[in-house]
Amino acid sequence: MSALAPYLEGFKSQPQAAVWLQALRQESLTRAEARGFPTTRDEAWKYTSATLLEKRAFKPATSTATLDVPALEKLLIPGLDCPRAVFVNGRFVAALSKLPKGVRVVDAGVADESLRALLKAPKGWEDDVFLNLNTALFQDALVVELAPDTKLAEPFGLLHLSLPGGEPASHHLRCVLNLGTHAQATFLERYVGLNEAKHFTNSAVQVHLGPSAQLTHVRLQDESPQGYHVGRVLVQQAADSRYLSHNIQTGGLWARLDIATDLDAPGASAELDGLYTVNGRQHIDNHTHINHLAHHTLSRELYRGVLDGHGRAVFNGKVLVAKHAAKIDSSQANHNLLLSKGAEIDTKPELEIYA
16 A cells, blocks of 8 residues: 555545646645655655654544634743734634734635745755645645735744644645745744644745845744654745744654755845754754855855754755856854763755856
8 A cells, every 4th residue: 555545545535626726736646646755765864764654644634623712822922922823733723813914824725826836846846745745735825925015013923733633634734925025024933733642744835035035934843742744944035035044843753844945046145043852752854955046145054953862863954056156155054962872863964066
């Protein structure tokens, strides 16, 4: 039986999407099935085995779940009652959300075809099995579109809650941020697993930064100790845009996050900071990809880890300088603190220069 069988079965039971999106879903599912889950023979997965994920029958969630406002308030970060979109088990919950201007949630069943271009996979990610599963199975998409010169006065957030259900389920969450020229925003992305929930969260965030736009992106993964998590953050940057990433991973039994940014035009810059902690039998993998595709682009990267018990972490940071790119400024560092003999870190910096 294919390791993707639970997802293929779940696809059949999902509500029909808009006609154009249903065709895209089917194409994405076919790509995912052809690719299959990665193995440790794949260089990018050398230190992280997807076998544990394969063995779990995480069928896409079909039942809706929610919680009341008092329970939600206990989960909010003290002193940070900002606008937010709340998702529970992959579905948007309007009663718990406060959406700012320029932010909307699109139901897959009635999605407008204008969303097609924003959902297009960046070059190099067309055959990624997790991105394709996300495209095939997401039900609600958070869409942020800021007009040129828009500057949000306060942060806004995405809060995804995983609640335990009758059987282990997968939740597929899609988010698109499109910032126009000179637009500025702070985006808080947070994943929380409650009450020992056994689940698999598969999230994909696509960011499009226009000329001179700036996004500060804070991401906190605090899944259940029984949770599995795969995330993709895919960024495309125009001239003089700035992307600042603060990535914190502390939860989950098994987690993998890829952050990739394409510096497509002169003056674009990216700063990636990360912190991860593991304990017990946790496994957390951070992969970063910074592609300098134009001259006079800049990147800075600093990741730190604290490991205890028999926890294992992976950091793979790849910087690529394209053939026609010149006068590039880039730095990368990864520092780790091991608190026990059983803890393990696999760190792999990569630099490819074709200029």
